[in-house]
Amino acid sequence: MTKGNINVSVENIFPLIKKFLYSDHEIFLRELISNATDATLKLKHLTSIGEAKVEYGNPKIEVQVNKDEKTIRIIDQGIGMTAEEVEKYINQVAFSGAEEFLEKYKDSAKDSGIIGHFGLGFYSAFMVAEKVEILTKSYREGSTAVRWTCDGSPQFTLEEADKTDRGTEIILHIAEDSTEFLEESKIRELLLKYNKFMPVPIKFGTKTHTLPLPEDAPEGTVAETEEIDNIINNPDPAWTIAPSDLTSEDYIKFYHELYPMQFEEPLFNIHLNVDYPFNLTGILFFPKLGNNLNIEKDKIQLYQNQVFVTDEVKGIVPDFLMLLRGVIDSPDIPLNVSRSYLQADGAVKKISSYITKKVADKMASLINENREDFEKKWNDIKIVIEYGMISEEKFYEKSDKFALYPTVDGKYFLWNELTDKIKPTQTDKDGNLIILYASNADEQHSYIQSAKEKGYEVLLLDSPIIPHVIQKLEGSKEKISFVRVDADHVNNLIKKDEPVISKLNDTEKESLKKNVEETINDTKFTVQLEDLDSNDAPFTITQPEFMRRMKDMQATGGGG
Ligand code: ADP
Numbered sequence: 415m416t417k418g419n420i421n422v423s424v425e426n427i428f429p430l431i432k433k434f435l436y437s438d439h440e441i442f443l444r445e446l447i448s449n450a451t452d453a454t455l456k457l458k459h460l461t462s463i464g465e466a467k468v469e470y471g472n473p474k475i476e477v478q479v480n481k482d483e484k485t486i487r488i489i490d491q492g493i494g495m496t497a498e499e500v501e502k503y504i505n506q507v508a509f510s511g512a513e514e515f516l517e518k519y520k521d522s523a524k525d526s527g528i529i530g531h532f533g534l535g536f537y538s539a540f541m542v543a544e545k546v547e548i549l550t551k552s553y554r555e556g557s558t559a560v561r562w563t564c565d566g567s568p569q570f571t572l573e574e575a576d577k578t579d580r581g582t583e584i585i586l587h588i589a590e591d592s593t594e595f596l597e598e599s600k601i602r603e604l605l606l607k608y609n610k611f612m613p614v615p616i617k618f619g620t621k622t623h624t625l626p627l628p629e630d631a632p633e634g635t636v637a638e639t640e641e642i643d644n645i646i647n648n649p650d651p652a653w654t655i656a657p658s659d660l661t662s663e664d665y666i667k668f669y670h671e672l673y674p675m676q677f678e679e680p681l682f683n684i685h686l687n688v689d690y691p692f693n694l695t696g697i698l699f700f701p702k703l704g705n706n707l708n709i710e711k712d713k714i715q716l717y718q719n720q721v722f723v724t725d726e727v728k729g730i731v732p733d734f735l736m737l738l739r740g741v742i743d744s745p746d747i748p749l750n751v752s753r754s755y756l757q758a759d760g761a762v763k764k765i766s767s768y769i770t771k772k773v774a775d776k777m778a779s780l781i782n783e784n785r786e787d788f789e790k791k792w793n794d795i796k797i798v799i800e801y802g803m804i805s806e807e808k809f810y811e812k813s814d815k816f817a818l819y820p821t822v823d824g825k826y827f828l829w830n831e832l833t834d835k836i837k838p839t840q841t842d843k844d845g846n847l848i849i850l851y852a853s854n855a856d857e858q859h860s861y862i863q864s865a866k867e868k869g870y871e872v873l874l875l876d877s878p879i880i881p882h883v884i885q886k887l888e889g890s891k892e893k894i895s896f897v898r899v900d901a902d903h904v905n906n907l908i909k910k911d912e913p914v915i916s917k918l919n920d921t922e923k924e925s926l927k928k929n930v931e932e933t934i935n936d937t938k939f940t941v942q943l944e945d946l947d948s949n950d951a952p953f954t955i956t957q958p959e960f961m962r963r964m965k966d967m968q969a970t971g972g973g974g
């Protein structure tokens with residue numbers, strides 16, 4: 415038996431680990447299962463290239479909780495460690511074995527999915543355990559098993575042990591202040607949170623499986639049952655599969671797997687897949703949003719090689735895409751670093767602009783493939799697209815290809831279609847295109863009628879951020895102006911084909927106008943009587959466009 419000091423410069427790192435990571439104690443399980451997964455995938459790789467002369471078989475990782483013993487065990491059938499390797503990889507805290515492994519097998523290991531390090535690693539076990547044992551046996555022929563024990567001080571012991579099968583068993587003796595982790599329900603919750611899509615099957619207890627009855631079984635036969643492993647994860651989630659091998663049902667099935675409490679189906683999915691200049695896979699879903707600007711639950715989840723990291727993706731995906739759902743998996747996103755660092759990180763910026771571009775391209779291809787379907791879904795996805803248009807320049811630049819402008823009559827125009835259509839009738843004397851729109855078809859009914867009678871197209875733009883979209887369009891397109899149908903200058907701005915002759919003479923008009931104005935008694939409004947005859951309304955009361963916009967902007971929280 416060897417005794418020695420763990421090679422760290424600080425007197426006792428364990429209180430430090432505990433304090434430093436206070437809020438995140440639960441990640442110990444993620445770290446230990448990641449190590450077990452790494453060890454398993456390393457063995458898979460070594461057997462596949464002929465380096466390891468053992469049977470790979472169908473290895474799994476098992477998690478056991480023993481409340482009486484106050485232990486949690488994580489057992490794998492991976493490469494295991496020799497005594498020298500324990501010395502090297504465990505005792506020299508700062509040394510990352512994964513790094514060395516990857517360095518050595520750099521080229522061949524690239525596609526093997528070996529997880530690499532999170533940076534917290536094995537020692538996160540001491541956030542919840544007062545004593546940790548490692549019982550391990552290397553895959554190498556003739557190696558002896560060893561037991562490493564450490565009680566949270568820098569001293570450890572290392573001795574020979576009897577373990578006949580290959581792999582590693584980590585035994586955590588749970589500390590008094592962490593007994594919540596001895597609850598099966600807590601461990602199950604953590605496994606489902608962090609490990610639901612990890613690449614090696616994870617067993618947690620057993621479950622009863624009912625065998626199918628033989629076809630000729632007499633009526634009343636009781637089906638036989640058997641106890642089988644309760645595997646909590648799906649090692650091959652949809653985002654790791656090539657899009658060409660997936661059907662639309664597969665995507666929907668995966669959506670429900672990701673969000674078990676979500677009963678509605680997504681409208682579209684976008685499969686992300688890039689390996690240069692960074693690695694990223696994932697699937698994004700467009701949920702039915704309507705005019706809803708926030709989704710609090712069932713957010714986009716971030717994974718690193720199939721290990722759940724977080725669903726706080728602010729700074730990684732552009733804000734407008736946080737309205738979507740789905741998964742992003744990338745080994746290139748730096749973890750466990752501060753948000754401000756993340757936002758400044760080059761890789762993160764590239765990822766963000768890649769996703770934006772990909773979503774824009776997908777929208778363009780969806781509308782080309784099936785315009786009718788896209789129009790039908792527009793109302794539920796418009797908020798994402800409009801939000802993207804006002805917040806991401808690159809997205810805005812592409813948006814003419816897919817942003818729709820619906821009319822009060824249920825027609826949908828792309829930008830160019832709209833401007834072509836209204837050019838002949840809605841250009842003022844200075845050559846400005848006047849785009850008429852309503853924000854509420856019921857309230858603005860009579861104005862809409864009046865505009866339609868003149869042959870104008872009236873858009874129905876009713877999302878909460880539309881004032882910002884209009885501002886953006888007016889600021890970047892040449893010679894266009896949006897005017898709400900009930901604005902005061904609709905009549906002045908639009909070129910009329912023929913003058914309207916009123917039945918009232920000027921004196922009658924003046925007195926009627928005065929009368930109405932006195933009744934309303936509010937300078938915010940203007941009374942107009944000019945087109946009394948061509949309109950089914952007796953006269954119109956309008957509010958100046960600038961006043962109305964100011965009010966709208968205030969309602970949606972200022973500029974975009
Ligand atoms: P990292 O995973 O980033 O390398 P860890 O602190 O998590 O850092 O683990 C340190 C090293 O200990 C690993 O790189 C690996 O060499 C070794 N190790 C840890 N757990 C296991 C295990 N279950 N099987 C084999 N080796 C392991």
Ligand code: MG
Pocket residue numbers: 445448449530531532535536
């Ligand atoms: Mg690790």
